[in-house]
């Protein structure tokens with residue numbers, strides 16, 4: 001009997017010079033949905049090294065359109081800088097916009113937040129769970145990049161648990177609490193109170 005088709009596949013890689021330094025971009029696809037994801041790697045490492053990584057969920061508004069409603073763009077920039085300063089590392093950029101509800105639903109959720117709901121209430125009002133993300137593609141990405149041990153840049157314990165469950169050794173968490181603005185303070189407080197995020201309370205004053 002032939003093997004069932006894999007859930008995810010590596011497709012191709014290429015150089016990606018950026019404002020921060022020269023990365024390599026690695027493309028992956030989810031076979032069932034054809035959803036595309038990328039990993040950005042910088043530098044080299046030995047297989048058993050502890051590699052600094054960030055798992056970053058797509059946020060078109062923050063990552064590409066300079067929105068200050070969230071901290072996403074600031075975190076992405078800081079992670080790229082950290083990796084270049086460190087000399088090597090990886091961003092796993094997952095195309096799970098709006099914590100998995102998609103761009104247009106995120107705009108609907110923003111619209112509800114403009115009327116006073118918080119980020120969790122808005123998702124639920126639209127009929128979604130607060131967080132629909134799935135991190136399983138990270139295993140193929142990390143295997144493809146020969147990474148077993150990581151230092152994870154995050155404030156989100158769910159990402160740590162997801163990596164541990166897939167057998168990745170999370171040696172350390174590096175907080176990434178950059179980019180607090182008057183526009184996103186309430187959002188970050190809600191994530192801390194309702195979504196389990198670990199955030200330095202002094203930064204939210």
Ligand SMILES: Nc1nc2c(ncn2[C@@H]2O[C@H](COP(=O)(O)OP(=O)(O)OP(=O)(O)O)[C@@H](O)[C@H]2O)c(=O)[nH]1
Nearest residue numbers: 056057058059070096097098099109119154155156
């Ligand atoms: N539904 C919804 N999604 C949002 C909102 N604001 C930002 N997002 C999405 O939230 C996700 C944030 O992703 P990340 O920054 O990787 O994840 P995180 O859970 O904040 O964890 P860390 O940043 O690693 O601490 C992105 O997919 C954004 O598009 C919002 O108000 N509603």
